Amino acid sequence: MLAQAAVMRQARGRWSMETVTVAEPGPNEVRVRVVASGICQTDVHARDGFFPIPCPAIYGHEGAGIVEKVGAGVTDLAPGDHVIMANPSCGHCDDCRAGFETYCINAPRLKHSGLRADGNSIAFTRGDEPIHGSFFQQSSFAAITLAMARNTIRVPQDAPLDILAAFPCGVNTGAGAVLNVLKPDAGDSYVAFGAGTVGFAGLLAARLCGCDPIIAVDLFEDRLALARELGASATVNAKDPDLVAKVRRLAGGRGARFCLEAAGFAAALRPALDVLAPRGTACLVGSAAPGVEVSLEMKTIQQGRVVRGCVQGESDVQRFLPQLIDLFAAGKLPIDRLVRHYPHAAINEAVADMLAGSTIKAVLRIEQ
Numbered sequence: 001m002l003a004q005a006a007v008m009r010q011a012r013g014r015w016s017m018e019t020v021t022v023a024e025p026g027p028n029e030v031r032v033r034v035v036a037s038g039i040c041q042t043d044v045h046a047r048d049g050f051f052p053i054p055c056p057a058i059y060g061h062e063g064a065g066i067v068e069k070v071g072a073g074v075t076d077l078a079p080g081d082h083v084i085m086a087n088p089s090c091g092h093c094d095d096c097r098a099g100f101e102t103y104c105i106n107a108p109r110l111k112h113s114g115l116r117a118d119g120n121s122i123a124f125t126r127g128d129e130p131i132h133g134s135f136f137q138q139s140s141f142a143a144i145t146l147a148m149a150r151n152t153i154r155v156p157q158d159a160p161l162d163i164l165a166a167f168p169c170g171v172n173t174g175a176g177a178v179l180n181v182l183k184p185d186a187g188d189s190y191v192a193f194g195a196g197t198v199g200f201a202g203l204l205a206a207r208l209c210g211c212d213p214i215i216a217v218d219l220f221e222d223r224l225a226l227a228r229e230l231g232a233s234a235t236v237n238a239k240d241p242d243l244v245a246k247v248r249r250l251a252g253g254r255g256a257r258f259c260l261e262a263a264g265f266a267a268a269l270r271p272a273l274d275v276l277a278p279r280g281t282a283c284l285v286g287s288a289a290p291g292v293e294v295s296l297e298m299k300t301i302q303q304g305r306v307v308r309g310c311v312q313g314e315s316d317v318q319r320f321l322p323q324l325i326d327l328f329a330a331g332k333l334p335i336d337r338l339v340r341h342y343p344h345a346a347i348n349e350a351v352a353d354m355l356a357g358s359t360i361k362a363v364l365r366i367e368q
């Protein structure tokens with residue numbers, strides 16, 4: 001099977017469009033014709049060499065498409081099913097069995113080794129050259145790809161795949177952090193640090209929970225304006241020298257009950273904790289390079305404050321993502337407002353716009 005794919009040939013390089021050969025689906029795998037793929041910061045981290053997957057490599061971990069063929073043992077998916085592909089997990093380790101699949105002991109290998117779930121075969125080749133794929137067991141920057149059935153989720157046939165491609169990582173992470181981890185009650189104050197896809201998904205989920213006030217913090221004024229339109233009761237520019245005091249005042253003086261740190265850089269964690277009221281919780285979802293440290297004031301934590309992290313919204317993707325898609329269909333999670341579409345071959349421009357802040361969520365439309 002031949003497919004067009006955006007291939008990275010060296011760390012920190014540019015993507016090149018190449019024709020690759022896709023292997024046949026093995027046991028518990030499906031072959032998917034990709035219709036759209038979100039681009040996420042983690043794909044940029046992969047480009048920059050954060051992970052062990054060797055080049056040449058095909059990244060992409062927010063695929064949406066149509067199942068073409070199923071491998072042996074796949075009983076719950078069939079050719080023609082519309083699907084999205086989410087983060088993978090093994091299903092049998094202690095964390096998976098305890099219902100915390102996002103902390104799966106095998107997830108680092110399944111996401112970042114460049115190999116299929118069996119641990120040694122390769123999904124893509126070009127002539128005799130192996131192209132490392134199976135990034136998050138999907139490599140959705142290829143127009144045809146292989147995924148594990150376990151991380152492939154059937155979606156309604158009439159749902160727009162080029163919007164659903166924002167859901168598997170970005171929306172899952174932000175909405176999951178609020179709905180599965182922080183679990184605010186109506187009337188709880190909520191602060192969003194970072195108005196990117198993850199921050200907006202969290203903000204929209206906080207609005208669904210009835211949080212009040214909802215305060216958004218970001219560097220970009222146009223994002224803060226969109227945050228006000230989509231449910232923030234107040235916004236503060238992250239460059240404001242009086243940031244912490246202002247947010248605390250807006251949250252009612254003692255500080256906020258909940259805060260989501262979705263800005264994805266270390267400097268945002270300290271203010272995310274400092275804006276909290278006693279007993280408040282800050283949840284960190286942004287990823288950083290190994291070795292990045294932050295400093296916190298001990299006295300702040302002593303006042304019952306909690307700082308914790310979570311991966312991929314701690315969600316059971318087969319259950320949680322369909323719930324989010326239902327909310328989107330009902331108009332309660334307007335993720336389409338965050339998305340800008342690009343052709344597959346414009347991946348380098350899409351990433352440049354994303355890093356410059358001019359695009360919130362870049363989604364590639366993938367032609368065959």
Ligand SMILES: [Zn+2]
Pocket residue numbers: 089090091092093094095096097101103104105106107
């Ligand atoms: Zn596992």
Ligand SMILES: [Zn+2]
Pocket residue numbers: 040041042043061169170
């Ligand atoms: Zn991601």
